[in-house]
Amino acid sequence: MIWFAVGLIVIAAVAWGFRFAGQAATRQAPYFRDMPFGVAYGYILAVVALVWLVWAYVQGHSADPLVANKFFFLRIAVEGFIICATVAWLFRLAGRSIGTAWSRKMFRAMPLTAAFGILMILIYAFVAIFAPWLAPYGQEQIIPGVAANIVPGGDPALGGDPAFPFGTDQIGRDILSRLIYGAQNTVGIAFATTLLAFFLGGTFGFLAATLGGWLDQVLSRAVDVLMAIPSLIFALLLMTIASVWAPRVGIPLTVFMVLIIAVIDSTRVFRLARAVGQNIVVMDYIEAAKLRGEGMGYLVFKEILPNATAPLLAEFGLRFCFVFLTIAALSFLGVGIQPPLADWGTMVRDLGSFVNYAQFAPLAATAPLLAAGAIAMLTVAVNFVVDWMLQRSSGLKE
Amino acid sequence: MTETLLKMRGVKLEGRSDEVWTPIINGVDLTLAKGEVLGLIGESGAGKSTLGLAAMGYTRDGVRISGGSVEFDGIDLLTASAAVKRGLLGKRIAYVAQSAAASFNPAHKLIDQHVEGPVQHHVMSRAESMADGIELYAKLRLPDPESIGFRYPHQVSGGQLQRAMTAMAMSCRPDLIIFDEPTTALDVTTQIEVLAAIRDIVEQFNTAAIYITHDLAVVAQMADRIKVLLRGDEVETADTRTMLAAPTQEYTKSLWAVRSFQRPVKPSVSTGAVPVVSLQKVDAAYGKVPVLHDISFDMHEGRTVAVVGESGSGKSTAARCITGLLPPSDGQILLDGQVLPPDYRKRSKDQLRQVQMIYQMADTALNPRMSIGQIIARPVHFYLGLTGSAKRKRVHQLLEQIELEPSEYYNRLPSELSGGQKQRIGIARALAAEPKFIICDEVTSALDQLVAEGILRLLAKLQDDLKLTYMFITHDLATVRAIADEVVVMKDGHVVEQGPKDTMFKPPHDPYTELLLSSVPEMDPDWLTNLLAERGVDNIGDAALDKM
Numbered sequence: 001m002i003w004f005a006v007g008l009i010v011i012a013a014v015a016w017g018f019r020f021a022g023q024a025a026t027r028q029a030p031y032f033r034d035m036p037f038g039v040a041y042g043y044i045l046a047v048v049a050l051v052w053l054v055w056a057y058v059q060g061h062s063a064d065p066l067v068a069n070k071f072f073f074l075r076i077a078v079e080g081f082i083i084c085a086t087v088a089w090l091f092r093l094a095g096r097s098i099g100t101a102w103s104r105k106m107f108r109a110m111p112l113t114a115a116f117g118i119l120m121i122l123i124y125a126f127v128a129i130f131a132p133w134l135a136p137y138g139q140e141q142i143i144p145g146v147a148a149n150i151v152p153g154g155d156p157a158l159g160g161d162p163a164f165p166f167g168t169d170q171i172g173r174d175i176l177s178r179l180i181y182g183a184q185n186t187v188g189i190a191f192a193t194t195l196l197a198f199f200l201g202g203t204f205g206f207l208a209a210t211l212g213g214w215l216d217q218v219l220s221r222a223v224d225v226l227m228a229i230p231s232l233i234f235a236l237l238l239m240t241i242a243s244v245w246a247p248r249v250g251i252p253l254t255v256f257m258v259l260i261i262a263v264i265d266s267t268r269v270f271r272l273a274r275a276v277g278q279n280i281v282v283m284d285y286i287e288a289a290k291l292r293g294e295g296m297g298y299l300v301f302k303e304i305l306p307n308a309t310a311p312l313l314a315e316f317g318l319r320f321c322f323v324f325l326t327i328a329a330l331s332f333l334g335v336g337i338q339p340p341l342a343d344w345g346t347m348v349r350d351l352g353s354f355v356n357y358a359q360f361a362p363l364a365a366t367a368p369l370l371a372a373g374a375i376a377m378l379t380v381a382v383n384f385v386v387d388w389m390l391q392r393s394s395g396l397k398e
Numbered sequence: 399m400t401e402t403l404l405k406m407r408g409v410k411l412e413g414r415s416d417e418v419w420t421p422i423i424n425g426v427d428l429t430l431a432k433g434e435v436l437g438l439i440g441e442s443g444a445g446k447s448t449l450g451l452a453a454m455g456y457t458r459d460g461v462r463i464s465g466g467s468v469e470f471d472g473i474d475l476l477t478a479s480a481a482v483k484r485g486l487l488g489k490r491i492a493y494v495a496q497s498a499a500a501s502f503n504p505a506h507k508l509i510d511q512h513v514e515g516p517v518q519h520h521v522m523s524r525a526e527s528m529a530d531g532i533e534l535y536a537k538l539r540l541p542d543p544e545s546i547g548f549r550y551p552h553q554v555s556g557g558q559l560q561r562a563m564t565a566m567a568m569s570c571r572p573d574l575i576i577f578d579e580p581t582t583a584l585d586v587t588t589q590i591e592v593l594a595a596i597r598d599i600v601e602q603f604n605t606a607a608i609y610i611t612h613d614l615a616v617v618a619q620m621a622d623r624i625k626v627l628l629r630g631d632e633v634e635t636a637d638t639r640t641m642l643a644a645p646t647q648e649y650t651k652s653l654w655a656v657r658s659f660q661r662p663v664k665p666s667v668s669t670g671a672v673p674v675v676s677l678q679k680v681d682a683a684y685g686k687v688p689v690l691h692d693i694s695f696d697m698h699e700g701r702t703v704a705v706v707g708e709s710g711s712g713k714s715t716a717a718r719c720i721t722g723l724l725p726p727s728d729g730q731i732l733l734d735g736q737v738l739p740p741d742y743r744k745r746s747k748d749q750l751r752q753v754q755m756i757y758q759m760a761d762t763a764l765n766p767r768m769s770i771g772q773i774i775a776r777p778v779h780f781y782l783g784l785t786g787s788a789k790r791k792r793v794h795q796l797l798e799q800i801e802l803e804p805s806e807y808y809n810r811l812p813s814e815l816s817g818g819q820k821q822r823i824g825i826a827r828a829l830a831a832e833p834k835f836i837i838c839d840e841v842t843s844a845l846d847q848l849v850a851e852g853i854l855r856l857l858a859k860l861q862d863d864l865k866l867t868y869m870f871i872t873h874d875l876a877t878v879r880a881i882a883d884e885v886v887v888m889k890d891g892h893v894v895e896q897g898p899k900d901t902m903f904k905p906p907h908d909p910y911t912e913l914l915l916s917s918v919p920e921m922d923p924d925w926l927t928n929l930l931a932e933r934g935v936d937n938i939g940d941a942a943l944d945k946m
Binding site: 034292 | 477479480721722723742745747750753755757759762763764765766767768776777780781827831
């Protein structure tokens with residue numbers, strides 16, 4: 001603790017010296033002269049952090065496994081970051097030189113984060129669609145003669161198997177195949193659920209904003225009631241009821257899950273759509289359309305919706321991730337996607353205890369992190385793309 | 399020789415749009431002596447506000463000073479350190495913004511915001527500054543100066559707020575104040591008292607000022623010298639009187655000439671003719687608050703009826719009653735002698751088509767996500783059922799009518815148009831319905847004078863071609879003089895006076911009409927002085943209204 005404080009003080013002193021040296025060297029250039037101390041401090045702190053990162057990365061390659069293991073995940077993160085950035089850069093480069101004039105122009109103005117996001121979403125979509133052809137094994141297939149809990153990495157010296165680069169799970173199923181099928185199940189269901197939530201919430205939200213009056217009151221109060229119940233517990237309750245019903249009506253439980261999560265999440269969308277809609281319906285062009293005698297459908301879909309896309313898109317990115325996590329949570333609790341169907345949430349739960357080995361056997365601990373990483377990567381990618389779209393649409397207004 | 403206070407040499411400013419720096423001001427010189435008032439005029443986009451801010455060594459986000467020098471009392475503001483500038487701004491240089499309502503913090507009392515500057519700059523203690531503030535309020539003729547500072551911004555009127563802001567700018571007794579359109583958002587009667595107050599206090603403390611405005615008549619009252627800007631370049635600078643009497647440049651002359659547009663007088667309406675729209679004893683209320691009381695007037699074919707009044711007089715509410723957005727609580731509205739259903743939802747498509755509206759803010763009146771072609775095509779398709787090439791042809795025809803090249807504008811978005819062009823699209827959308835009657839709600843008040851004149855001429859031409867009837871809502875009497883055939887004066891929801899334009903502009907008047915008419919600034923630099931001498935200092939603005 002004392003060393004931490006000393007470190008901060010040393011950084012402060014160096015920062016002061018840095019600013020002073022800058023002022024002296026540039027003969028009081030405005031940039032150094034007006035530099036607040038906090039900015040100088042930030043520069044030095046960033047340099048220190050960068051030096052530590054490089055040092056830690058080198059440590060990760062140490063011959064001594066005890067040292068290398070300590071920095072294993074940091075090493076993976078740094079390498080992953082560099083690989084992702086390079087691939088995204090190449091993807092953008094390709095986009096800039098191939099395709100129509102319109103798409104080339106789009107790629108030229110695209111930040112690297114958005115390129116990464118688009119590439120990731122494309123890969124996920126491709127994997128989800130072609131899962132049966134891509135996956136080397138079936139998602140529920142227990143391969144005879146193969147041990148359970150093979151470590152990812154495919155290095156026999158560390159307990160891996162080259163035939164199973166991502167290892168096998170606790171009952172000997174191929175994790176790679178399950179990840180690939182998981183894309184189909186988890187992403188597909190989450191996407192369908194989010195779309196449905198937006199359709200419901202958006203439609204009712206805009207209707208409430210446009211019509212106002214008692215309809216607005218009824219809808220808003222109903223939504224308030226739904227929102228007052230903790231969503232996960234509510235979903236759990238409804239899922240339990242549905243799991244009794246589903247076999248009787250002969251409809252798969254997954255359909256109920258999609259409906260239940262969509263309805264619960266649509267309350268949040270409703271709130272947003274109503275708030276955004278209320279700002280739009282007071283515009284003169286809405287009044288002009290009303291006075292023209294336009295119907296409700298035209299008002300909502302032609303006049304209001306195009307002007308509400310930006311905040312709704314942002315919400316879509318976020319909501320998609322939340323739905324995703326809700327499905328994972330429900331699966332984790334045992335009422336979501338039912339085994340043996342592969343689902344990333346379930347996979348994290350099943351292999352979760354391996355994280356405890358992170359200190360001395362980092363490869364074993366990566367097994368549950370693969371599915372978690374798949375979730376995280378998609379979440380980040382979706383948000384990158386949404387951010388970029390928002391920036392583009394707000395740029396249009398200028 | 400008077401001492402120079404502010405010296406700007408070859409100031410260049412650039413603004414950032416679409417990742418490119420484009421010039422806003424291309425090298426303007428500006429010199430200001432102590433105690434001198436310089437009027438800075440030009441259309442919107444001329445860069446006058448940007449230049450005004452640059453005089454403080456300040457730029458808005460996305461704007462940079464790319465060249466020249468700004469010297470304030472011997473201090474170079476462009477190279478001065480942030481600390482030096484902090485010491486100057488607020489203390490020796492102050493700024494009064496256009497919208498006082500948006501510039502005051504709504505969560506603090508006026509006096510608390512007033513004392514911030516002096517206390518921060520160690521000019522006065524809090525108590526001293528408060529006492530001084532009350533004195534300034536009295537000097538600016540704010541009612542009840544002892545206690546008005548203890549109100550919140552929303553508790554005082556717009557004109558009072560603008561004066562409170564001037565008092566705040568004065569709090570450190572600065573050497574220079576920059577007024578950025580301080581009266582543009584105010585009614586004429588309120589404008590006078592702010593103008594008089596500003597002029598007095600600037601004279602009294604011998605403060606130098608840069609007065610930015612687009613209203614020539616206002617600048618004529620306030621400034622010693624006038625500088626005209628056009629698209630970032632100086633057009634000319636001269637003493638106010640010289641400039642008004644003999645402008646040398648073509649552009650300045652054209653600015654001066656705007657106010658001369660006037661339509662020929664039309665023959666009076668034959669008795670017995672059925673009015674296109676007729677309001678008969680209309681009362682209306684927002685909830686329980688009555689807004690209109692017993693409003694009756696007629697509008698005849700091919701004529702323009704100007705409805706004049708200050709904000710809150712109920713003129714826009716009358717329009718809302720006619721369109722059916724606000725069903726009247728009593729009385730009725732006739733279209734071609736037929737009673738219109740009070741609620742627009744109960745009107746037939748044809749009745750809706752006959753009554754069209756053009757809005758004040760073209761920005762909010764056009765859907766920003768639709769192209770110009772789509773905006774105009776919608777009523778064409780909706781009312782007349784035209785589709786395909788017939789629809790397209792009609793839209794082209796309409797664009798030609800509003801004097802915009804169809805091939806160039808058809809696919810553009812509203813954001814790619816200037817303010818005047820947007821207003822023209824608003825007109826085209828109204829025309830597309832082929833109406834008989836158009837309500838023009840302050841259509842020119844958000845526009846520059848030259849652009850506004852173009853819109854007025856267009857409206858006049860369309861009226862002659864298409865036999866349109868206009869209800870022209872405005873607070874600007876110059877516009878009324880230019881375009882109206884008949885005038886209706888409204889105040890507090892009552893019709894004060896109505897009649898043909900000629901008789902309305904000639905005495906004898908109703909006292910309120912008289913007040914309105916005499917409050918319109920004139921180009922004569924002595925106008926304000928004479929008016930104040932005539933009415934007495936305490937009989938302007940709110941005070942004059944209260945006495946009625």
